[in-house]
Amino acid sequence: MKRIKQVLGGDLRQYTMVVALVLLIAVFNIISDGRMLTSSNFQNLLAGNAYVLVLALGMLMVIVIGQIDLSVGSVAGFAGMVMAIAARDLNLPWWVAVLIALAIGLAAGVWHGFFLSKLGIPGFITTLGGMMIFRGGVIWISKSISVPAPAELKWFGSGYLPEWGPAFTGMNNSTLLLGIIGIAAFIIAQVRKHKASKENNPIWAVVVRICIVSAIIGYFTWLYGSGRVGTSFPVPGLILLILIIIYHTITTRTKFGRNVYAVGGNKNAAALSGVNVERTYFLTMMNMSLLAAVAGILFVGRSTAAGPADGTSWEMDAIASVFIGGAAVSGGVGTILATMVGGLVMAVLNNGLMLMGVGADRTQVIKGFVLLAAVAFDVYSKKSGSGSVFSKLFRSEKK
Amino acid sequence: MENNPYILQMQSITKQFPGVKALDDVTLEVRRGTIHVICGENGAGKSTLMKVLSGVYPYGSYEGKILFMGSEMKFKNIKESESAGIGIIHQELTMIPELSVTENIFVGNEITRKGLVDWDEERRRTVEILKRVGLMIDPDTLIKHLGVGQQQLVEIAKALSKNVKLLILDEPTSALNEDDSANLLNLMRELKANDITCIMISHKLNEVAAIADAVTVIRDGHTVESYEVEAGSVDEDKIIRAMVGRSIENRYPEHVSNPGEVIFEVSDWWVEDPEVEGRMVCKGSSFNVRAGEIVGFAGLMGAGRTELMRSIFGHNYGIFRGGTLKIKGKEVKINSVESAIKHGIAYVPEDRKNLGLNLLDSIRQTIVSADLDRIIKRGLLSFEEEQIAAEKYRESVRIKAPSVDVGVNTLSGGNQQKVVLSKWMYTEPDVLILDEPTRGIDVGAKYEIYKLIHELADQGKAVVLVSSELPELLGMADRIYTIFEGSITGELAKEEASQEALMKRMTITSVS
Incomplete structure (x- = not known):
């Protein structure tokens, strides 16, 4: 137990969902006769769920400040629709249309942020209104008809990284490069951390950790890079990856990120420590709607057209991801990385059940149970303070 | 019973909390038809005594005997003391702001006819009771639209509607302005004339002097003195001496200060x-x-x-x-x-858990939280700087914790306060x-x-x-x-x- 702890570095509870994710993938892979762990399936899984994960990034921060945003699906749909219509009717270049979509997201965020921070109307109400307004707006401006999107956008939604360089590698070289960068970055970070840390974590533990993570990255690099010719790590996946790095940095390494947690943990104490609570509320809501627009763009790109029903109930998937990732309903708790794991659990569940031929109806039921089980388990383990499944499994070894 | 001049006799009341004796052998005797004032410092035990009397602390959780109108009382809850005729007006008002005056007065005590609330009867009685406290307002007014002084009067009206014989007022004027306070004192005199006995807890000795018929001083859970007074000729100094009369032990470190500009x-x-x-x-x-x-x-x-x-x-x-x-x-x-x-400027708030700390944070996060700019290196928060700052204060302020990574919620009150102090010292x-x-x-x-x-x-x-x-x-x-x-x-x-x-x-x- 102690050794595992040293490798993973401290608190094991945060790995509960990672373990669940790994088990889920393994089980589905066995049941589906290996159709889960194939290049094309994982390419689809990532490209097809990137938009929800992008929403979950913003939703995590909204939930940490103790609010909720119900409007994200509608805002995403609205921004995507305006983008498609602007490109078609005004003959604007695709990139101008994209900027317009982002501007719409920003404006929607300012709208929600204003009602929450200046008028003190709870986010639930503010965004419930926003949800109706923007959903109505989509249907209104589209006259309930799908609008084709500029062809260039397809690259954002379902494009692949370019092919280049020598063929002897046996896989897509862009993906390979990405994998190498990933492994290198991880090693550098670990070495730095080890040097800075005063706790005497043995060097072997760091090495084992590096080996495990490198193997995982390596495996997925191979999985994504060795598919059909012309395929690779999907572009929406790359966009998501970049956003994850940005938001992980914002939440852990900036003053604004600290303020988000401070406001969510204890609003009054935060105010007495010099945190501008109103501004924190405002920026968090604004950011959420901006990310909703990004999600809308990715989705329109993938489906090559903006539809009037785009974005319906996306907010629920995003919220579920955040809570499966261990965020607290009362605010103040939750991380970007755990939220991504939560989102991936949902995505793998969707994907695996589909591979097994389970219908959308029963998939929905199962997802509902998983959400409840995950949160119930979290609440239970916090109450009893008994730690994770992990520590229970290894209890006999406990030192 | 008629010859008993006392409406209330609390005899040898002792109330223990884990680790503290809040009341130790306290005796309180209140004469019928008087205004009896209880004085004492914060935490002396006044409120505890009133909670024992009104049944908030049920019979059995304290030692001693309560005689009310000559017979022994064993209240299990507030409802029982209310029906015996004891009403209590708390320092913080307990009205429901979104309900009307009528609804508040009869909440939990609704007059019903055939299972439905009899609104006409409730309103009629409300107007009647409001008249007794000198309040001329529409009984349908919502509580939130009343001033604090009027709310207090409604609260008293509510007690009167339950036929109280003994009314307890816990610092009733602490939230009132001077006019409202004077008004309230007048009302108490009227109640006295109508044979309703009042117990008032108060810090305001000028009010005590104006209205009291008897004074009891409590200090550190003991009755210090209890005597009858004549309104207008109260010796305020005597009360003060009784309230504070404890010696200062040597609990403070030696220090020679030399103030500058x-x-x-x-x-x-x-x-x-x-x-x-x-x-x-x-x-x-x-x-x-x-x-x-x-x-x-x-x-x-x-x-x-x-x-x-x-x-x-x-x-x-x-x-x-x-x-x-x-x-x-x-x-x-x-x-x-x-x-x-x-x-x-730095301000360490009085309410550590609600205002001073985010209990979800670790020691290191807390210490730098009021001046994050200082740990920013190249645009990002530096964990190394944070660690260095936290370790520095853990040592110099002597915070007892295994590491600066532990949550502040796991610390004792004293150590939590040291963390809060460190947080503000860090802002220099x-x-x-x-x-x-x-x-x-x-x-x-x-x-x-x-x-x-x-x-x-x-x-x-x-x-x-x-x-x-x-x-x-x-x-x-x-x-x-x-x-x-x-x-x-x-x-x-x-x-x-x-x-x-x-x-x-x-x-x-x-x-x-």
């Missing part, structure tokens, strides 16, 4: 209550603090000490109605907590305002906090120490201001200060 000056500071329009919680307060000086603020609960300090700290409380602030001789305009911190303030810094902390930890305060003063900081404990102020402060009802009523140097002198200025506006 005045570096913090507040003049003519006015703040309005955000809840009650027109009620000023700070009335033109002026004070100053020298570098290296510890200045105490004495005042009873609700006197406006915390409100004044939080208002100075970037208008964090109330509506600012004027006043100037000078730091190191220069006038500064401070409109937010952020700018207060930037100008070198010139002025440090400490609001009840030793509340809820055991004696040993208190001593360490006192030493820290001395160290801060020795570094040349201006320290403001707000405390409810007079011995603490006398032991720590170089100079003490007293506050009463939002006004600064006195300024005493350490040498001339005594508990009696302070208490006199904390309780009486009309100092002779």
